[in-house]
Amino acid sequence: MKFDNKTLDTEMDFIVATDKEFGEVIAMSKGIYGGLDYLPSRYHSWLKDANRMVILARKDGKVIALESVCIIDDGETMLVEGLRVAPSERGKGVAGILQKYCIQLVKEKYPNVKIIRLTRDDKLGPKDFRKYRLITKQGILLVRFNVKELRSRMDDIVHMLEEAGSELCPTVILEREEVKNIILSMTVSNKLLPSKTIIQDWQPFKPIESNLNLLLKKDLHWIVDNKQCPNFASLCTFPFRIPIGDDWFYLNIDMFGKDLAHIKSHLIAHLHNHTQNGHGNIMCQIFMEPSLWEDMAYFCKHVICVEIAKGYTEQYLLESDLHP
Structure with missing residues (x-):
């Protein structure tokens, strides 16, 4: 399944993840979290979740990014998880483009969603607090x-x-x-x-x-x-x-x-x-x-x-x- 990306003005293509991209995703994520990555153990089960979408970004035919979106809280909340960007593409705005695409997709498929939620373990700066509210x-x-x-x-x-x-x-x-x-x-x-x-x-x-x-x-x-x-x-x-x-x-x-x-x-x-x-x-x-x-x-x-x-x-x- 391939999506129209014209509204995002990007050279990337977006696809729904399948089992066959597993190898590319793991290669892209190699070394993340110092070898403590949870994604290899969850990727295949994520694909089966009825309330979840796992979206991949491709460039020149290669997988360069992943983001997972799970709909929770009686359909009111979009939980963002598992963001990955290939090392060669980091710092180029890929994550932001992929997230915009996922938000666009959620708005179309789940019109009742009102909130975006995510968890992070890194230090937050002023830019983060302008974008997000800290819940706990x-x-x-x-x-x-x-x-x-x-x-x-x-x-x-x-x-x-x-x-x-x-x-x-x-x-x-x-x-x-x-x-x-x-x-x-x-x-x-x-x-x-x-x-x-x-x-x-x-x-x-x-x-x-x-x-x-x-x-x-x-x-x-x-x-x-x-x-x-x-x-x-x-x-x-x-x-x-x-x-x-x-x-x-x-x-x-x-x-x-x-x-x-x-x-x-x-x-x-x-x-x-x-x-x-x-x-x-x-x-x-x-x-x-x-x-x-x-x-x-x-x-x-x-x-x-x-x-x-x-x-x-x-x-x-x-x-x-x-x-x-």
């Missing part, structure tokens, strides 16, 4: 460990915490049928979610039923401390492969709440769940209230004894209005 931000803690080695120590870690008087808070894994009622409750929405937003691994969702239906299609662990009146909630992906090297996986954990004891307990619970049968090495990205980062970095390094892979970084949730 979270601290990002990145750690790495060997699954087998950490598994061998998990019982000792729990025992050590108990011996030190640091009793772990309760953690309850939610069954699928329990998730909607608990996560959509006013208690969780108003008290725990940052700016009343479920941010799951870089994807921001309003806490509404249609979005929970999208999230429930994923393999996620949902944990709360108490089903009746939650004081803390978290969700975690299953490990997925990343191109940093053989036998390397990514694990993303989103923490909702501001209590340090709870975040420690939830982290222990998620690590215990995902090291029981796994193998290889894991890069684990933990998203949290920024004020908790320093204490959690100390806890990870000196108590759990995993390696801190990166210093403090932030995740920014941004949005702007989609004008007619």
Whole structure:
């Protein structure tokens, strides 16, 4: 499928991504995020999403850029993800042209969309704040460990915490049928979610039923401390492969709440769940209230004894209005 690009006055062609462009996309993205790129694990599933478009820009027959657009929030929000530009084309305005094209396409196909949302982890400048509103931000803690080695120590870690008087808070894994009622409750929405937003691994969702239906299609662990009146909630992906090297996986954990004891307990619970049968090495990205980062970095390094892979970084949730 090929689109008319005359209104954008560009030499690029735009096509809907298919499986056959996978090799070109991965070659174009090589080395991005220091080998921690999620796109190789998600590209094929993205193509199957009914509410998503993955658009490629081509120049002289070669793929030079990619952007994915997902329609969420009952059709009111355009979530922009996965922007990639080939190294040889960076700094030439390609990203801006591709985004304009995607916006044009969304306006035609989804006329009820009113908002553009995206998440970023780089520093924002005055230009960004003229273009976007900052909705919320979270601290990002990145750690790495060997699954087998950490598994061998998990019982000792729990025992050590108990011996030190640091009793772990309760953690309850939610069954699928329990998730909607608990996560959509006013208690969780108003008290725990940052700016009343479920941010799951870089994807921001309003806490509404249609979005929970999208999230429930994923393999996620949902944990709360108490089903009746939650004081803390978290969700975690299953490990997925990343191109940093053989036998390397990514694990993303989103923490909702501001209590340090709870975040420690939830982290222990998620690590215990995902090291029981796994193998290889894991890069684990933990998203949290920024004020908790320093204490959690100390806890990870000196108590759990995993390696801190990166210093403090932030995740920014941004949005702007989609004008007619």
